[in-house]
Amino acid sequence: EAGVAQSPRYKIIEKRQSVAFWCNPISGHATLYWYQQILGQGPKLLIQFQNNGVVDDSQLPKDRFSAERLKGVDSTLKIQPAKLEDSAVYLCASRPPGLPDTQYFGPGTRLTVL
Amino acid sequence: QKEVEQDPGPLSVPEGAIVSLNCTYSNSAFQYFMWYRQYSRKGPELLMYTYSSGNKEDGRFTAQVDKSSKYISLFIRDSQPSDSATYLCAMRGGGYQKVTFGTGTKLQVIP
Numbered sequence: 691e692a693g694v695a696q697s698p699r700y701k702i703i704e705k706r707q708s709v710a711f712w713c714n715p716i717s718g719h720a721t722l723y724w725y726q727q728i729l730g731q732g733p734k735l736l737i738q739f740q741n742n743g744v745v746d747d748s749q750l751p752k753d754r755f756s757a758e759r760l761k762g763v764d765s766t767l768k769i770q771p772a773k774l775e776d777s778a779v780y781l782c783a784s785r786p787p788g789l790p791d792t793q794y795f796g797p798g799t800r801l802t803v804l
Numbered sequence: 805q806k807e808v809e810q811d812p813g814p815l816s817v818p819e820g821a822i823v824s825l826n827c828t829y830s831n832s833a834f835q836y837f838m839w840y841r842q843y844s845r846k847g848p849e850l851l852m853y854t855y856s857s858g859n860k861e862d863g864r865f866t867a868q869v870d871k872s873s874k875y876i877s878l879f880i881r882d883s884q885p886s887d888s889a890t891y892l893c894a895m896r897g898g899g900y901q902k903v904t905f906g907t908g909t910k911l912q913v914i915p
Contacts, residue, residue: 694847730812730907730908731907731908732808732810732892732894732905732906732907732908733848733892733905734905735902735903735904738900738902745900746900746902748899748900748902781847781848783847790836790896790901791836791838791850791853791896791903792850792853793848793850793903794849794850795847795848795849796847797845797846797847798845798846798847800845
């Protein structure tokens with residue numbers, strides 16, 4: 691079974707630029723999460739999707755971050771404009787139906803904002 | 805006060821040692837508890853989840869929950885160099901039932 695795919699793996703941008711990350715979850719997983727993991731910290735939930743609907747985006751900085759999951763499969767997370775404090779690893783995870791505490795994580799995208 | 809507190813380590817032990825990793829939490833709404841392992845430059849992977857107070861065993865790993873003290877632990881028996889990683893506790897409950905992670909404890913098992 692293929693795992694959660696993310697791209698790019700690494701991205702370096704300057705502050706005020708925009709950036710987008712892509713995630714392809716495991717087939718059949720209706721629930722998809724985006725997390726931000728700053729160095730030395732645990733993952734922090736940014737947004738949770740159920741199919742193509744948003745379940746929880748309470749911790750998403752909506753003035754600069756946006757996410758979508760068209761057609762309930764792939765998802766894109768965008769930052770515009772980026773700030774220095776956005777430097778982090780952005781993790782995508784998906785969850786199979788019926789298993790509320792089994793998340794499968796992708797390898798993450800490491801973002802550096804200069 | 806953070807909702808979930810976890811000693812960041814690093815924790816260095818000799819191969820074969822018993823390792824104890826701990827988290828405390830303040831939010832009484834947390835009812836579901838998980839442990840993830842994260843290797844360097846990889847995403848976290850689920851080790852165990854448990855819902856009730858008491859112990860749950862899976863091979864060399866034992867998860868322990870004490871809801872009255874708001875304290876959870878992960879024990880690793882006969883630790884191996886391949887166990888060297890960061891261990892994250894995670895908890896679910898409250899509004900939206902979102903998962904809150906600890907900061908992670910970095911473990912190094914010395915051969």
